[in-house]
Amino acid sequence: MAVSVRQVEDEALHVIKTDRHPEDEILRKDRLPHIWCPGCGIGVAVTAYIEALKRSDIPREQHVVVSGIGCTGRVAGYVNLDSYHTTHGRAIPFATGLAIANPELEVTVFSGDGDLFAIGGNHIIHAARRNVDLNVICVNNFNYGMTGGQFGPTTPEEAKTTTTPYGNVEDGFNLPYLAAASGAVYVARWTSLHFRPLRDAILRAFQKRGLTFIEVVSPCPTSFGRPNELGEGLDEMEWYRLSCVIDHDADLREIGLSMRKDSHIVVGNFVDVERPEFLERYERVIQRAQGQRSAAQEVGPESKRDQAQAQGGAA
Amino acid sequence: MRKLLAPEGVDREAVLAGEHFMTGDDACAEGAIAAGCRFYAGYPITPSSEIAERMAKRLPQVGGVYIQMEDELASMAAIIGASCAGAKAMTATSGPGFSLMQENIGLAFMMEAPCVVVDVQRGGPSTGLPTLLGQSDMMQARFGSHGDYAVIAYAPASPQEMFDLTVKAFNMAERFRTPVLVMADELVGHMSERVVIDPDKIEIERRPRPEAKPAEGARILPFGANGRGENGVPPMPLAGEGYRVHFTGLTHDERGYPQIDPETQERMIRRKIRKIWDHRDEIVEYEEVELDDAPIVLVAYGSTARAALRALRLARERGLRVGMLRLITAWPFPGRKVEELKDRELIVPEVNAGQMAREVERWARKPVHRVNRLGGAPIAPEEILQKIEEVA
Amino acid sequence: MRQEIRLGGFGGQGIMLAGFILGRAAILAGKHATMTQSYGPEIRGARVAADVVLDDHPIDYPKVIRPDIAVMLFQEAYDYYCRDVARVLVYDEDLVRLDKKHLEQEGLQIYPIRAHRIAEELGKRVVTNIVSLGALAVLTNVLPVEAIEEAVLRSVPPKALELNREAFQRGLEHGRTLVEARVA
Incomplete structure (x- = not known):
């Protein structure tokens, strides 16, 4: 159905006139205002998540958010859902426990690039490998914002941060490539400018069984944008508008980010494949174990397996 | 797809009843199964690996899940997550892995998430004596995580106690909503001895649960100790029940919301410590x-x-x-x-x-x-x- | 009465299983038992010892302090784990050469057995441990023969049951022959 410009404007005015925020129901109003800086992209990612959640047919109480530490780590504190704000780097294994202990839950890990790929880097590759049913949303702002703008695992070479005052000598991770190589069944990258595609990607992630990964490229004007000539939040969003290239079939090896103004940001829904999720496969283990259960009632010298096996294997 | 919710009482089908000649590590695993543990996350390390091996064999038999994590940091985080979803959860390790778990043992204390951590001690420091006996993590058990906290730690002296005290560790964890440690050692873990398992003698305790049903707008206080006195143990809502709880490692108020100030720190951390300390006569x-x-x-x-x-x-x-x-x-x-x-x-x-x-x-x-x-x-x-x- | 038994051999010989079977037999016979183990630096192919303590009462210290009985199936294990034995020394004469000090030790009963050779005759070297247990059962009376046999049968996989039953029987016969030879 066609919607007139007038209608859109009316709705916008209505929103502005009311003291209700459209996402009030899913936000912990009593926790607001939030701590994020003006121009930060985390809020857009949260709104996209909430809009996706509203459109998903999974009951609200089954949605759980798990965060680590950092600016994005605070997401868990603002959503009015069962939410867990864990230790630095450990959101994914914590979420793994939740998701396995209650497979009805739709568990989303919301965290930053540092939390997920530096201190927690080992966990995401293994969670993807074993294909636990988790949605991982990584807000990538290329630095440790909360602690004052130190460089992190996605900071591009030559970028200036408080701990790379002469320019970064390391390369940043190419997150979609890493997630795909580790086995994620769904991999997408959007920016905080791409609200609707991001919302739809999250909705798709809810539908997938297994580990999904969505990178949200986001401005951090306070700590990253200004020292790296990307300007304020709006300036960076404007640059996204000019430089982003949508290419769902991109060669993931080629889509690392330099965040230089003369570069492009390739965005898209890159990977959408099927692979049995961890618990689906573990069900096989349970079936086999229960088939053999009677034999196991007799306790053998389990820990001295070499002897027992040698004895049996030889017969 | 099954939920790993802790069984109400003794799941007699699951208990390995009888008189056995069994290692301490195996007895520990059997104690966990008997106590209703249905989720184990761990990383193999001598001399505790036999616990992992037996859990890998036994858990799927009783409908539980064994998951081998990428390290001990992940193992500890995973059992807290599983606990928050209602499972009785355990990990087992030895000195080096115990060190890696310390930060999240603090998280379990802070979130008041019941779970059991077994340390089959070997000689240290560092890699030390991987296959040989030690008892040198006793102070780490008490003070290993940063910040002020209280802990319950058992020291089994036989395979029978590896069974009995693992059951008890789960009970105490549930009753006080707190991580409980089983500080075993290589000799007790690896030695075999008579272990008698009698399902009639096993008691099962479960964590306090909210009485009020989750309703729109209605809130419970998962960290408020309401109904059980100032030093009591607050009821624990589980993920997915609709209470819309917030659990955080930050200092938080009774609702679970971060509250970064000295008054909340005094009020909340003291309560969490006192819920154990004030009941020490029942625990010791x-x-x-x-x-x-x-x-x-x-x-x-x-x-x-x-x-x-x-x-x-x-x-x-x-x-x-x-x-x-x-x-x-x-x-x-x-x-x-x-x-x-x-x-x-x-x-x-x-x-x-x-x-x-x-x-x-x-x-x-x-x-x-x-x-x-x-x-x-x-x-x-x-x-x-x-x-x-x-x-x- | 506390009795300490040390079984020594090399990794893969089934020493740990033999120790476990003795402990289990004790439980079946209503006694108390502990089993502990020692490995060399390598887990396989090196010397190992299974230490079993038996008692009519609950056992305090679970480790062997000075073995009353030693069963040695490997030279290196004998050299390392069998410096001091109080009462009975059973050894595989094809695999172990005894130290002079043991030959001269007053009151030490020494039984050379051929467990390894009998196991080879049965076609499976892996049952050396079970043959030795059969011999030990006859030579020492530490536990009722029926309890040991029952423990053997409960501790081996079903498909290896007959082989192990036969190995145990051959061990018993071997033991009886040795006792008769000694009496004669």
Whole structure:
């Protein structure tokens, strides 16, 4: 159905006139205002998540958010859902426990690039490998914002941060490539400018069984944008508008980010494949174990397996 | 797809009833199964790996899940997550892995998430003596995580106690909504002995749960201790029940919301500590052996208590009146009992440089006699006997 | 009465299983038992010892202090784990050469057995341990023969049951022959 410009404007005015925020129901109003800086992209990612959640047919109480530490780590504190704000780097294994202990839950890990790929880097590759049913949303702002703008695992070479005052000598991770190589069944990258595609990607992630990964490229004007000539939040969003290239079939090896103004940001829904999720496969283990259960009632010298096996294997 | 919710009572089908000859590690795993543990996340490490191996075999038989994580950081985080979804969850490790778990043991304390961590101690520091006995994580058990907290830690001295105290560890974890440690050692973990498992004698406790149903707008206080007094244990809502809870490692108020100020820190951290400390008389356990007439008392725990018991018998044969106080809980420490013994000569044998001896001295308010080995072999009864003769 | 038994051999010989079977037999016979183990630096192919303590009462110290009985099936294990044995020394004469000090030790009963050779005759070297247990059962009376046999049968996989039953029987016969030879 066609919607007139007038209608859109009316709705916008209505929103502005009311003291209700459209996402009030899913936000912990009593926790607001939030701590994020003006121009930060985390809020857009949260709104996209909430809009996706509203459109998903999974009951609200089954949605759980798990965060680590950092600016994005605070997401868990603002959503009015069962939410867990864990230790630095450990959101994914914590979420793994939740998701396995209650497979009805739709568990989303919301965290930053540092939390997920530096201190927690080992966990995401293994969670993807074993294909636990988790949605991982990584807000990538290329630095440790909360602690004052130190460089992190996605900071591009030559970028200036408080701990790379002469320019970064390391390369940043190419997150979609890493997630795909580790086995994620769904991999997408959007920016905080791409609200609707991001919302739809999250909705798709809810539908997938297994580990999904969505990178949200986001401005951090306070700590990253200004020292790296990307300007304020709006300036960076404007640059996204000019430089982003949508290419769902991109060669993931080629889509690392330099965040230089003369570069492009390739965005898209890159990977959408099927692979049995961890618990689906573990069900096989349970079936086999229960088939053999009677034999196991007799306790053998389990820990001295070499002897027992040698004895049996030889017969 | 099944939820791993903790069973209400004893799941008799799952319990390996009978009389067995079994290693301590296997008995520990069987204790966990009997207590209703249905989620194990761990990373193999000698001398605890046999617990993982047995859980990998047994859990799927009873509809549970064994998951081998990428490291101990992940293992500890995963069992807290599983606990928040309602499962009884456990991990087992040894010294190096125990060190890696410490940060998240603090998280479990902060989130008041029941879970059980087993440390089958070996010689340290660092990689130390991977296959050989140690008891040198006793202070790490108490103080290993940063910040102020209280902990419950058991010290089993036999495979039977590996079973019994693992069951109890789950019960205490559930009752007090807190992580509980089982501080085993290589000798107790690897030795085999008679283990009697009687489902009729197993008691199961479950964490306090909110009475009010989740309703739109209605809120419960998952960290508020409502209904159980100021120092009580608050009811624990589970993920997915609709309470829309927030759990955080940040200092938080009764709702669970971060509240970064000194008043909340005092109020909330003190309550979390006191819920254990105020109930220490119900938690603390020890065994007294021929204490009444004994001017010399051995204070021992874990496998070393068995060498001490033999030394005690040898000493009695020689006419020396020796008794023993065997710690069953290392933490909370049975301080009042030790205080009662302050006029006796106290000998503390342990396979470390003198860790629990410091705590004994703190309560006895005087120096104690020590028998120490730094790991690798148990203390021989003769060594303890020699000290008894020196002291006598 | 406390009795300490040390079984020594090399990794893969089934020493740990033999120790476990003895412990289990004790439980079946209503006694108390502990089993502990020692490995060399390598887990396989090196010397190992299974230490079993038996008693009518609950056992305090679970480790062997001075073995009353030693069963040695490998030279290196004998050299390392069998410096001191009190009462009975059973050894595989094809695999172990005894130390002079043991030959001269007063009151030490020494039984050379051929467990390894009998196991080879049965076609499976892996049952050396079970043959030895059969011999040990006859030579020492530490536990009722029926309890040990029952423990053997409960501790081996079903498909290896007959082989192990036969190995145990051959061990018993071997033991009886040795006792008769000694009496004669």
